[in-house]
Amino acid sequence: MKNLTFSTFLTSNLSITPSDLDPVLSKAKSLEVRKDAFLLQEGEKCKYSFYVEKGLLRQYMLDTKGKEHIISFGPEGWIISDRESVFFNQPSKFFIQALEDCTIKLIDDSLVRLISEKVPSFVDFNTRLLHNHIRALQNRIIQLMSYTAEERYLEFIALYPDIMLRVPQTMVASYLGIAPESLSRVRKDLANKNFNKKHT
Amino acid sequence: MKNLTFSTFLTSNLSITPSDLDPVLSKAKSLEVRKDAFLLQEGEKCKYSFYVEKGLLRQYMLDTKGKEHIISFGPEGWIISDRESVFFNQPSKFFIQALEDCTIKLIDDSLVRLISEKVPSFVDFNTRLLHNHIRALQNRIIQLMSYTAEERYLEFIALYPDIMLRVPQTMVASYLGIAPESLSRVRKDLANKNFNKKHT
DNA sequence: CGCCGAGTTGAACTGAATCAAGAAACGTGG
């Protein structure tokens, strides 16, 4: 299983060497959590952004009927957070849960300030991360509004190539906004299409 | 019709007086556009955020079948932008169009820098705007994933109380992600429910 | 007056949800 340390993540995006950065990062809080553990629950205030070094997170919400809707997955190298809750210091609508044993770096304002002192360009990098987040949300909206279940599934595989292999299909269905049975049928149809393509 | 100047917008959110701010804002580019004019078209790079002083904008995209999907409306006091396109300097997937005659302030990096020099807290305010945007996108996703057409319509009225009165119903339907006929039926059902409530 | 776009209504259709049952895969303990 991959392991993308926070240090590698930063040094490959900023012009700083690991040896310069690591003294600062040693002060960053880390977390080892087991599968199924919660990093955030509905109603709590989200205090951190979670950088996933190892493992896999999911962020999801419950609707009024108690149904789960997965907002995003966070495999290695991704940051998961409820930025709304962090920034406005409000109770979160989301759960963030480990789907595998995870190693997580906790990012908060004090860490951001610490890194920024050492590497001024981190301020800009942080803004870039924020815009990446906006881009991801915007794409999600476009897909929900204008794609069929099958198209969304294909986009999903492109975005998260390995997640189908790491989580139960039910969860992918929940991300796509369709019933598990529907995802099963979508996959069956795609398999048939491919078979026909190869044998005509 | 309302008229929320950019100056008022800033002075009521930052601790600065209009007389201190206005010399700086006089350098901000303004735009008067007529109904139906485009401020951005698909494929163009979005160079500005658009602050609506007067009038009404819509941001929408076309899907592969040529169908319009309205991402957001921008009435007085709102900012409309494709931040993805601006920040990453990429061609936009969206159109931004005036639905009424509009007065628009153009916000770009140079203006942000200019204001920030005069009012340092504008940097933070700008970050707040970014997080407001994230919040709006997140709510949109939640609604698309877990709300019925009727629930989305009710949320829409709460968010944009007067827009139903200012645009053709077709556009509201497009924002909600439903067919115009469906919105008509949703409204009919709601009217019936209210009638029954009042007369039992 | 007559036209035209917007909205409504009805009827048939469709993609996906739901409900139900069975098959396959999985891990845990004996």
Next chain:
DNA sequence: CCACGTTTCTTGATTCAGTTCAACTCGGCG
């Protein structure tokens, strides 16, 4: 290493929310 129970996945039948297509109404406006 197998047996068992649990979870996950598949498949079929039915239902349902919302779409599509078509006809009709209404209000404004040249």
